[in-house]
Amino acid sequence: MTDPAHQAFLVEAKELLDDMEAALLAIEAQPGDVESVNAIFRAAHTIKGSAGLFGFDQIVEFTHVAESVLDKVRQGALAIEGDLVALLLQCDDHIRALVDDTVAPNQTLAADMARCGSVLIGELRNYLEGAPANPPACEAAADRASNDHWHISLRFDRDVLKHGMDPAAFIRYLKTLGEIVHMELIADGLPPVHEMDPECFYLGLEIGFKGDVTKEKIAQVFEFIRDDCTLHILPPSSKVADYICVIDSLPEDSLRLGELLVRIGTLTEKELEHGLATQRAQQKQSRTADGTTTLRPLGEILVEERMVQPEVVDAALDKQRKVQEGTRQESRLIRVHADKLDNLISLVGELVIAAASASLLARNQGEVTLQEATSTVSRLVEEIRDGALQLRMVQIGETFNRFHRVVHDVSREINKKIELHISGAETELDKSVVEKIADPLMHLVRNAMDHGIEAPDVRLAKGKPEHGTLRLNACHDSGFIVIEVSDDGGGLNRAKIMKKAAERGLVDAEQNLSDEEVYQLIFEPGFSTAETVTNLSGRGVGMDVVKKNITALRGSVEVQSESGAGTTVRIRLPLTLAIIDGFLMGVGEASYVVPLDFVMECVELSDDDQRAVNQRNYINLRGEVLPFLRLRDVFGVRDHRIARRENIIVVRNGTQKAGLVVDSLMGQLQTVIKPLGRIFNTLEGISGSTILGSGEVALILDVPALIARATSIEQQGVVAARIQH
Amino acid sequence: MATIRWQGDVNIYTAAQIKQELLSQLPDEGELVLELDDVCDFDSAGAQLVVLARREMENRGGALSMRNISRPVHEVLELYGICKAEED
Numbered sequence: 022m023t024d025p026a027h028q029a030f031l032v033e034a035k036e037l038l039d040d041m042e043a044a045l046l047a048i049e050a051q052p053g054d055v056e057s058v059n060a061i062f063r064a065a066h067t068i069k070g071s072a073g074l075f076g077f078d079q080i081v082e083f084t085h086v087a088e089s090v091l092d093k094v095r096q097g098a099l100a101i102e103g104d105l106v107a108l109l110l111q112c113d114d115h116i117r118a119l120v121d122d123t124v125a126p127n128q129t130l131a132a133d134m135a136r137c138g139s140v141l142i143g144e145l146r147n148y149l150e151g152a153p154a155n156p157p158a159c160e161a162a163a164d165r166a167s168n169d170h171w172h173i174s175l176r177f178d179r180d181v182l183k184h185g186m187d188p189a190a191f192i193r194y195l196k197t198l199g200e201i202v203h204m205e206l207i208a209d210g211l212p213p214v215h216e217m218d219p220e221c222f223y224l225g226l227e228i229g230f231k232g233d234v235t236k237e238k239i240a241q242v243f244e245f246i247r248d249d250c251t252l253h254i255l256p257p258s259s260k261v262a263d264y265i266c267v268i269d270s271l272p273e274d275s276l277r278l279g280e281l282l283v284r285i286g287t288l289t290e291k292e293l294e295h296g297l298a299t300q301r302a303q304q305k306q307s308r309t310a311d312g313t314t315t316l317r318p319l320g321e322i323l324v325e326e327r328m329v330q331p332e333v334v335d336a337a338l339d340k341q342r343k344v345q346e347g348t349r350q351e352s353r354l355i356r357v358h359a360d361k362l363d364n365l366i367s368l369v370g371e372l373v374i375a376a377a378s379a380s381l382l383a384r385n386q387g388e389v390t391l392q393e394a395t396s397t398v399s400r401l402v403e404e405i406r407d408g409a410l411q412l413r414m415v416q417i418g419e420t421f422n423r424f425h426r427v428v429h430d431v432s433r434e435i436n437k438k439i440e441l442h443i444s445g446a447e448t449e450l451d452k453s454v455v456e457k458i459a460d461p462l463m464h465l466v467r468n469a470m471d472h473g474i475e476a477p478d479v480r481l482a483k484g485k486p487e488h489g490t491l492r493l494n495a496c497h498d499s500g501f502i503v504i505e506v507s508d509d510g511g512g513l514n515r516a517k518i519m520k521k522a523a524e525r526g527l528v529d530a531e532q533n534l535s536d537e538e539v540y541q542l543i544f545e546p547g548f549s550t551a552e553t554v555t556n557l558s559g560r561g562v563g564m565d566v567v568k569k570n571i572t573a574l575r576g577s578v579e580v581q582s583e584s585g586a587g588t589t590v591r592i593r594l595p596l597t598l599a600i601i602d603g604f605l606m607g608v609g610e611a612s613y614v615v616p617l618d619f620v621m622e623c624v625e626l627s628d629d630d631q632r633a634v635n636q637r638n639y640i641n642l643r644g645e646v647l648p649f650l651r652l653r654d655v656f657g658v659r660d661h662r663i664a665r666r667e668n669i670i671v672v673r674n675g676t677q678k679a680g681l682v683v684d685s686l687m688g689q690l691q692t693v694i695k696p697l698g699r700i701f702n703t704l705e706g707i708s709g710s711t712i713l714g715s716g717e718v719a720l721i722l723d724v725p726a727l728i729a730r731a732t733s734i735e736q737q738g739v740v741a742a743r744i745q746h
Numbered sequence: 747m748a749t750i751r752w753q754g755d756v757n758i759y760t761a762a763q764i765k766q767e768l769l770s771q772l773p774d775e776g777e778l779v780l781e782l783d784d785v786c787d788f789d790s791a792g793a794q795l796v797v798l799a800r801r802e803m804e805n806r807g808g809a810l811s812m813r814n815i816s817r818p819v820h821e822v823l824e825l826y827g828i829c830k831a832e833e834d
Contacts (some may be wrong), residue, residue, distance in 0.1 A: 182758050182791055189790045192825050204827040208797050214769065217798060219761035224794055224826075 027123070030071055034120045037064040042113050046425050049106045058101070061109070062091040068116065073194050080119045081197050083138055087112045089233060090148045099148055107433065110426070112141055149233070165258045170202050172287040173228040173239060174253040174267055176210075179221040181249040188222065188246070195242050199232015203285040209273050225271075227278075229285040255287075261296040264288055269300070359452070362412055369402075369409045370693035376402040377690065377714035403691065415455050417495045417504070418446025423459075424466055428491060431470050438477050438488045439470055445495035450502045454594055457574055458504065461567040465506040465590050466491065468563065473510030473588055483585070485509070501576075501618060502596055507589035513582040515539050540580035544568040575708060577674060577725050601694055603711075605719065606670065607685035608652045609660030612719035614692065614711060619724040621671040621678065623686050631667065638734055640669070640680065647671065648731040649680030655706060655727070660684075672724050679731035681722070690714075694721060706730070748773040753784040756792035756819070764792075768799060778803050783814035788822050796828060 041064035048057040065088045072080035087109065093099040118134055173195075177188055195201070207225035211217060230239070239254050240247075253267045264287065268278040279293040288296070376399050383395040421443045432439040450458075474480075474489030481487055494505040515536060522528045522542045546565040571578050576594035595601075595618065603614040604623075624642070633640045639648045649669060653660065669680040692711040701707065708723035750771050756764055772778065778799060785792075800810040815823070823829045 182789075187758075187790050189793070189822050189825050196825075206797065206826050206828065208801060211794075211798060211801065214798065214802055217765070219765035219791060219795060219798075220758060222790060222794060224790075224797065226826075 027075070030075055031120065031124065033071060034068055035117075037068050038113055038117050038120070040064050042110065042426060043422075045106050045109055045113065046429055048101055049103065049429070052101045058091070058095055062088065062095050065091055068120075073197070075123075077119075077123055078197060079138075080116065080123075081194075083112075083119065083142065084116060085198065086142050086145045086149075087116075090145050092235075093149065103433075105148065108141070108144055110430070112145070115141055164260055164262070166261050166264060166288055166292050167258065168229070168287050169231070169257050170286070171230040171232070171234070171239065171257055172253075172255040172259075172264070172267075172282070172285070173230055174226070174251075174255075174271065175228070175243075176207075176225040176251040176271065177222050177246075178249045179218075179223065181246065182220060182222045184249055186246045186249055188224075188226075188250075191243055191246055192226070192228075195228075195230065195239070198234050198238065198242065199230055201228055202231050203229040205281050205285055207273060207281070209277075225273075227281050227285055227287075229287055261288070261292050262299065264292075265296040265300050357412075362452075366409050366413065369406050372402055373406055373691060373693055374712050374714070377692070378716070379714075381714035406691070410451070413452045414449040415452050416446060417448050417450055417455060417502070418443070420455055420459055420462065421446050421493050421495070424462075424493065427463070427466060428470065431467065435471065436476070437470065437474055439474055440488050440490050442490060442492045443494075444492070448495035448497060448502060450495075450594065450596060454502075454574055454596075457570060458592070458594065461570045461592070462493075462504070462506065464563045464567050466493075469506060469508040469510065469588065469590075473508040473512075475511055497596075498593070501593045504592045504594070505589055506592075507587060509587040512584040512586055512588050513540055513543070513580070514584065518542055537579060537581070540582055543580065544578070572725075575723075601721075602689065602691050603721065604670065605687040605690050605713070606652075606668075606681070606683040607687055608656065608683050609658040611656070611658055612687070612713065612717060613652060613656075613683070614690070614719045614721045615670060615672060615681070615724060616721070617689065619672040619674060621673045623668060623670050626667050626669055626682070630669070638731070642671065642680070645678075647678060647680050648734065649682055650727055650731045650734075651682040653682070653684070655730075672728060674725045674728045677728050677732060679728040681727065692719075747777045747779065749779045749781055751781040751784070755787040756785050756795065757787050757789040758791040761791040761795060765795060765798070768795065772799070772802055773806075773808065775806055776808050778808065778810050780810065780812045781814060782812055782819045783816050785816050785819050788816075788819040790822070790826075792819070793822050793826050793828060796823065 041061050044057040044060040044064070048054055048061070051057070065084050069081050069084040069088060072078075072084065090099065090105075090109075094101055094105075099105070115134070115138055119138075122130065122134065175188070178184075181188065192201075205227045207227065208223070210223040210225060212223065217223070236254050236256060240252070243250065243252055253270070255263055255267065264282060265275075265279075268275050268282070271278055275297070279288065279297065282288045283290055283293055376395070380392075380395045380399050383391045386392075424443075425441055428439055428441040469491055470489075474491065475483070475485075477487045480489065490509045492505065492507045494507070496503050518539050519528065519534075519542075522539075522545070525545075527542060527545055528534065544564050544567070568578055571592055571594070574594050576592055578590060578592045580588065580590050582588040595616070601614075602617040604617055604620050606613050606615065626640075630640050638650075639646050641647070652658070667682050667684060668686050669682050670686070671678060671680050690713070692713070694709040695711055697704070697707065697710055706723050706727050707720050708726075709721040711719050711721060713719050748771065750768065752764065754760070780796070780799065796810075796812070803810040812819075812829070815829070820829065
């Protein structure tokens with residue numbers, strides 16, 4: 022598979038591309054934000070550099086063009102606006118694809134990617150046109166060389182190879198930035214054959230180079246080898262005097278070097294002659310003026326070099342600082358493989374059961390000190406359990422933030438103006454829940470954008486602001502996490518939904534349903550009142566899948582809507598799927614567990630209530646009608662014992678309440694949920710099983726399903742009673 | 747005419763040894779042919795050795811030619827302009 026270095030490249034590239042995307046979205050909102058522009062540029066530049074080290078030339082070439090455009094933006098020569106941001110976001114995606122491709126190069130996709138890449142590059146180049154790489158010389162033509170290429174002079178330190186650098190690699194990289202029009206290899210420094218150390222490097226290079234670059238860019242090519250070489254870079258059409266200076270500073274004979282430069286095309290014979298003559302004249306002058314030799318041109322070029330270097334130095338310092346910051350942050354976090362975490366949780370689960378078993382045995386034994394010991398163990402196990410589960414908690418903000426890009430792209434696509442507001446991003450939930458909730462959320466968001474929020478002109482006509490607002494909110498509510506997707510659009514059309522539902526035979530047209538019950542109908546399979554089907558939604562395959570996914574997570578979803586004002590979809594999910602706190606109940610010889618989050622209260626049935634239980638299916642709980650289910654009847658528990666006082670557990674799911682009538686209440690317990698096998702999938706009312714301390718199996722109740730059942734039975738009873746009258 | 751065959755790696759790790767061998771095999775005159783088709787790794791140290799060999803041969807009034815330049819060798823030599831793209 023991929024080696025560690027490649028792996029590190031992939032991880033770094035992904036983070037950089039995420040940064041770039043976030044910065045691009047931020048900068049569209051605030052075009053003047055310099056920090057974002059720099060962040061985008063840095064990201065592209067770093068990716069290019071890293072890719073270059075690995076020889077991923079395709080990535081280097083593509084990123085280079087993007088970087089050039091970003092450089093123009095950075096210099097203020099190009100303004101950031103919607104279209105450019107969209108293009109750059111597409112480039113971000115393309116680079117992502119290229120990076121992924123490095124893992125397993127896919128030949129069939131290669132042609133598509135190349136095509137996509139060239140289209141993007143074409144569009145990028147449109148932004149690049151019109152900017153000259155260098156300002157035109159305003160001095161007399163005679164003073165400037167007439168070449169049109171950069172001149173790069175390289176002399177390497179003897180030990181460059183021993184330091185692990187290979188000059189060939191840097192030349193290779195240089196070639197990706199442009200074209201080497203001519204190169205001269207200088208072997209003057211090669212000692213006689215017997216003295217020559219083959220592990221030292223004595224060769225020098227004079228290069229004529231053409232490319233869409235700046236001096237800094239060329240310098241950056243040689244960044245890593247700077248300490249091991251002497252580098253001179255002369256822009257095209259530099260002053261002849263500058264070339265002469267460089268020639269002077271190099272070890273080889275001036276005339277010989279001059280001839281070399283002529284051969285490369287950097288200078289013409291005439292320019293060389295003229296330049297050398299001028300310099301000699303200047304030197305003579307300075308010597309006679311005050312008898313002492315003035316600062317030689319060599320000094321001048323060094324000073325000039327020093328003036329050039331600050332930019333390169335700054336870049337180096339910046340990089341150092343970033344590396345330091347990076348390591349500081351990294352040391353606070355550890356990357357853990359998800360499987361290891363799951364294993365740990367699994368073991369903790371077993372530990373919980375084993376500890377419960379030990380506690381039970383200790384209780385039966387009656388030995389006090391043993392009971393104390395097992396009690397301590399149980400407490401510690403509980404703490405470990407909580408700690409382990411905490412490890413799996415991630416902030417939902419990460420998922421929410423992905424929607425910035427989605428809202429941005431989709432609102433452009435459907436020509437609506439939509440803003441996304443996120444709150445409660447720090448709300449934590451279980452890792453596995455986060456993964457599974459992403460798709461349903463995506464669908465709800467797209468739905469809200471497509472069908473909820475109106476087009477800008479419609480909104481204005483209604484007196485609403487042109488910008489539609491989409492809100493994502495998350496918060497905790499007693500063991501659950503509540504996620505809301507709300508929009509300030511047109512709201513749901515109750516009449517339309519009822520009509521459609523009646524058509525499909527889901528409801529009776531005359532049935533008196535509450536608003537909420539009507540809105541719940543949109544989760545029925547195949548239901549859609551959308552007049553136009555877009556490629557996002559409207560086909561009616563979405564909402565029922567959303568509900569199914571949420572139910573699979575043992576959650577529930579409700580819809581609130583106000584015509585003309587907007588819609589809110591509220592999802593409730595349990596905080597963890599693995600271990601629950603539950604309430605143990607007995608019905609006959611069987612045991613059942615209710616997740617504690619659903620339990621409101623436990624009541625012993627009074628004589629009156631007991632009678633009511635035998636006749637009706639609701640009781641009067643402090644003036645409130647409480648529908649109930651007798652678990653004995655629901656689950657067909659056979660028990661020969663004569664009826665005695667029963668108990669009722671009041672459970673709640675959101676706003677609905679119901680009672681569960683059982684024989685005995687056996688107290689709280691914490692336990693590991695063991696999923697039932699697939700053949701039990703059709704079992705209604707049961708969501709899992711667990712092993713008690715005694716080794717017995719207890720079934721975990723699916724409270725939402727039972728409440729729904731109790732409520733509908735009660736309603737049927739009411740309808741029946743109404744009919745009788 | 748003498749022929750020297752370079753095989754396997756001709757890089758910083760093998761440069762010392764290859765230079766030794768080169769020194770002992772350099773003819774006093776005429777043409778030196780370097781057979782390079784079996785070279786699989788070639789870096790700047792290798793390129794330098796080629797430059798060295800060429801200079802030595804020219805000093806002796808002879809010449810250096812390279813035959814069957816393998817791809818890795820060609821890539822580096824082309825980078826340094828020691829051989830053009832069209833040469834053998």
